[in-house]
Amino acid sequence: MFSPQYNQPFTIEEAFALDPPIITEEISRLQNSIQHLERSNLDLVTFLASETDPDVALALQDNKITIATQSERIQILQIALGSKLGIRVSDSHYAPNSIQSLNSSADPSRPTNGASTVPEVVTSSVPSIVSVETSTTAGSESRANGTSSSRDNQDDSEEGVYL
Numbered sequence: 001m002f003s004p005q006y007n008q009p010f011t012i013e014e015a016f017a018l019d020p021p022i023i024t025e026e027i028s029r030l031q032n033s034i035q036h037l038e039r040s041n042l043d044l045v046t047f048l049a050s051e052t053d054p055d056v057a058l059a060l061q062d063n064k065i066t067i068a069t070q071s072e073r074i075q076i077l078q079i080a081l082g083s084k085l086g087i088r089v090s091d092s093h094y095a096p097n098s099i100q101s102l103n104s105s106a107d108p109s110r111p112t113n114g115a116s117t118v119p120e121v122v123t124s125s126v127p128s129i130v131s132v133e134t135s136t137t138a139g140s141e142s143r144a145n146g147t148s149s150s151r152d153n154q155d156d157s158e159e160g161v162y163l
Helices: 011-017 022-049 055-086 096-104
Strands: 140-142 149-150
Touching: 011 055, 022 055
Parallel strands: none
Antiparallel strands: 140 149
């Protein structure tokens, strides 16, 4: 049985109670956090090479502990996910090796928004917009969202959203 070395915000039993989408979302969030921390550590190491600052050295050490804690949390979540889905975590893309390769391939110049590429928008499955009838009667306007406004020669200074 897995025994955590670090204090975690949840127990293994609590991780088993989570739904798979929650588990995978948390794994992704933690992976992204680790990437940010590793990039930060590169900057801190570079700074410490030129100057001695105990606060920066402490921040570097804190980041290393946080990375270890979050990596362990990922392991806990992987165990729970594997149990829920009936898969061997080592055979999936949530395996420690794939996480390690994500972390070791951190490129400091790459954006850190959590996505490695910008997803393409698939428009073939998007339904076309239904046209809205735009007939106008005296004193009212029909809007594209299906609402209408009534204007009885009101002063434009009273414009706003009318519900």
